[in-house]
Amino acid sequence: MTSFIDMGGYGLYVWLSYALSFAFVIGAAAHTWQRARKHKKNKGLKEYTEQT
Amino acid sequence: MMIGNFTLCLQREALLGRGVIGDHLGQVAFFVMIAALFPLAVGPSPDLLRQLGPSVIWISALLSALPVFDRLFAEDDRQGWLEQVSLMQGGLTGYVGARLISWYLLSVLPLLGITPVLVLLYDLPLSSLKVLLPSLAIGTACLNLLGAISASLTLGARRATLLLALLLLPLSLPVLIFGVAITQSYLAGFSFAGQAKLLGAVFLFLLAVSPVATIAALRSVLEDK
Amino acid sequence: MTGLFDSLANPTRFRTVSAVIRPFCFWAAAIFFIFGLYLALLASPPDYQQGDAVRIMYVHVPAAWLGLSSYLGLGLCALFYVVWRHPLANIAARAIAPIGAGFTALTLITGSLWGYPIWGTWWVWDARLTSMLVLLFFFIGYIALETGFERPERGARMASILALVGVLNLPIVKFSVDWWNTLHQPASILRSGGMAIDVSMLWPLFTMFAGFQLFFIWVVLHRMHWMLSERRRVAGKARAKAM
Numbered sequence: 001m002t003s004f005i006d007m008g009g010y011g012l013y014v015w016l017s018y019a020l021s022f023a024f025v026i027g028a029a030a031h032t033w034q035r036a037r038k039h040k041k042n043k044g045l046k047e048y049t050e051q052t
Numbered sequence: 053m054m055i056g057n058f059t060l061c062l063q064r065e066a067l068l069g070r071g072v073i074g075d076h077l078g079q080v081a082f083f084v085m086i087a088a089l090f091p092l093a094v095g096p097s098p099d100l101l102r103q104l105g106p107s108v109i110w111i112s113a114l115l116s117a118l119p120v121f122d123r124l125f126a127e128d129d130r131q132g133w134l135e136q137v138s139l140m141q142g143g144l145t146g147y148v149g150a151r152l153i154s155w156y157l158l159s160v161l162p163l164l165g166i167t168p169v170l171v172l173l174y175d176l177p178l179s180s181l182k183v184l185l186p187s188l189a190i191g192t193a194c195l196n197l198l199g200a201i202s203a204s205l206t207l208g209a210r211r212a213t214l215l216l217a218l219l220l221l222p223l224s225l226p227v228l229i230f231g232v233a234i235t236q237s238y239l240a241g242f243s244f245a246g247q248a249k250l251l252g253a254v255f256l257f258l259l260a261v262s263p264v265a266t267i268a269a270l271r272s273v274l275e276d277k
Numbered sequence: 278m279t280g281l282f283d284s285l286a287n288p289t290r291f292r293t294v295s296a297v298i299r300p301f302c303f304w305a306a307a308i309f310f311i312f313g314l315y316l317a318l319l320a321s322p323p324d325y326q327q328g329d330a331v332r333i334m335y336v337h338v339p340a341a342w343l344g345l346s347s348y349l350g351l352g353l354c355a356l357f358y359v360v361w362r363h364p365l366a367n368i369a370a371r372a373i374a375p376i377g378a379g380f381t382a383l384t385l386i387t388g389s390l391w392g393y394p395i396w397g398t399w400w401v402w403d404a405r406l407t408s409m410l411v412l413l414f415f416f417i418g419y420i421a422l423e424t425g426f427e428r429p430e431r432g433a434r435m436a437s438i439l440a441l442v443g444v445l446n447l448p449i450v451k452f453s454v455d456w457w458n459t460l461h462q463p464a465s466i467l468r469s470g471g472m473a474i475d476v477s478m479l480w481p482l483f484t485m486f487a488g489f490q491l492f493f494i495w496v497v498l499h500r501m502h503w504m505l506s507e508r509r510r511v512a513g514k515a516r517a518k519a520m
Contacts, residue, residue, distance in 0.1 A: 004319075007329035010394050014332050017387040018318070021336040024379055025492055032499045039506045201442055205435045209425040218421055219439065222414040223446055226453035233460065250456070254449065265442050268359070272434045 057140050061150030069154055075120050080162040083116035087170050098175050105174035106184065106235035110228055112170075113163060113188060117195055118217045124155060124203040126212075129273065138274050144267050152200055152263075160192045176239070183238040187251060191231040194255050197262035198223050204269035226254050286364055288505055295498045302495035309488035316481035330394050331478070337387040339486040340380045341405075343493055344412060347377030351419065352444030355437035365501070367433040368508070370440065371423065372500035376493060378416035384409050404458035408451050415443050 007014045090108045091101055128134050128147075137143040164185050171181055202219040206212040230251040237244035285291050317335035324331035351373050358366035388406050389399045400406070423436035 007332065008323060010328060010330040013390040013394050014318075014329060017333045017336050017390045018314075020386060021340065021383060024383055025489075028376060028379065028496050029492075032496055032503070035503045036499065039503045039510075042510070205422060205439055206425070208431070209422070209435075210427070211425065215418075215421055215425050218414075219418045222411050222418060222450070223442070225411060226446075226449050229453045229457045233457075250453075257449065261442065261445060265438055269435060269438050272431070272438070276428065276431055 055146075057137070057143050058146035058149055061137065061147045062153070065150050065154035069158060072123075073158065075123060076158045076162055079116050079120050079159060080166050082119070083112050083163060084166060084170065086112040086115055087173065091173075101174045102176060102239075105171070105176045106180075106239070107232050108174065109167065109170050109184070109188070109235075110191065110232045113192060114195060114221075114224055114228060116163075117159065117192070117199060118220065119213060120159075121199040121203045121220070122206065122213045122216050124151065124200060125207055125270065126203075129207055134270060135274060135277065138271070144270055145263070148200065148263055148266050148270070152196060156193055156196050159196065160189055163192060164188060180235055180239055183244060184235050187231050187234040187248070190251055190255050191227050194227040194251075194258050195220075195224055197255075197258040198227070200266045201262050201269070204266045204273070207269070207273050227251070230254060288365065291365060292502065292505070295502060299495055299498050299502075302491045302498070306488050306491035306495060309484055309491060313481060313484035313488045316484055321477055321481045322475075327395055330391060333387055333391040334478070335481045335485045337384060337391055338482060339489045340384040340387060341409060342486060343489055344377055344381035344384050344409065347373050347380065347493065348412060348415065348447070349444060351377065351440045355440035355444070358433070358437045359441060365505075367437060368501050368504050369497070370437065371433070372497045372504060374416060374420050374423065376496055376500075378413065378420065380489075380493075381409055381413045381416055385413065402458070402461075404455045407458065408454045411450055411454065412447070415447070419443065 005011055005015070087108050090104060094100060094104065125134065128137075128151075134144075134147075137147040140146075167185060167188060168178070168181055171178060171184065198220055199216075202216045202223075205219065206215045209215050230247050233247040234244045234251065237247055285294065313335070317332055321332070321335075323329045351370050354366045354370035354373065357363040358370065385406065388409070392401055392406075393399050419436055419439055422439050423432045426432040426435070
């Protein structure tokens, strides 16, 4: 287990890379969801999904 | 018809040129000042300066051109000349062509004139001028073509000058890279023919692309009015 | 081909189509990520020379691919907007730009994190990283221009022209950076990705790439969705005011 985290001595760099990558992915997703929710709230769900 | 409009615009440029020469002389002063900053920052060691010389001269040429580019079309836009000229058949093409030619002559001639002084400041051999001056002439032409694109795109933008610089600098990298390489190769004793051809190719490419993009952007500006 | 884009020009039809594609992309991305992470972090072997640091490649390289391809996508949207006035083209471009910029920045950061333990320095002016840096500048310029006008339509049009100019210039810039790099080759030859890629490394690479690509499509479609709503809402307000 510790060797998994340690990554042959490169652990800090490997985990930091993956953490930042997925922070970006999750952050972008969260931001998009939040904006979409705000619009649904403003227009009403029916209108949001059906309107052109 | 288009030639007629072009000549008309050229005449107008010639008449107005005497008024705006101050802008371009300011540009030259800026050019010298930037080049003078480097030795003050890196130290007066002649070996280091000789190494940096060509790069500094090119970077100074690039940076000194930035603050004045937003004047390329702004005055004419504000005075309504852009609208007038676009109503003529082929007017915008003639206008852009005339503008670029006059801007080039007004900016490059003083610049080339002062370059020998910089060559002396950086202890470069005067013989390098026979390579430096032509390459700067073409490089400045390239930068002007890029400046036309950037100026027309940022016309009327908030913080236009800053935006213009932001757009222009990444686009001007090939000009910088190949331009500097010509003089550096010459000074190192190598052939600079390849680099010269590359710079020439970039120039021809920009000669084709720039007017199209500039005119498209100017039309876009006029559509809004 | 144009028929396909014409059919998608209708915002309603776009919404219906994207409503189907989006969940598919989301779940497919999730699956690819799960498998990708397993392959990248556990199931693939460490490199003969770089050890486990090579695992950074499995996020760094897909990020680079996405950064570059999203800029090209931006150029394509710009083409559709400038030439054919496709109504969704500039919405797509606005949706893509920050995501593409983000992936490009991610490429640079993961590149640094990869470079430091391997080369001993946080940054190296090798051709690839330098080109990515310039690409980031291209993105920043695009976004700055797009948002730099009082009127959004003006920004959209100007940014489209810029994107077209940028896409044409990009090969030239890339070439000049490569050329510059070979000219100034440092004394120690840096093996920036010069290692031979083993088959066992291709699987995690492609799986992670698929995950990121599907995520990209999902997030762009989702962004376009609320941007269209926004545009509708603003237009509706303007109409109401005019009446």
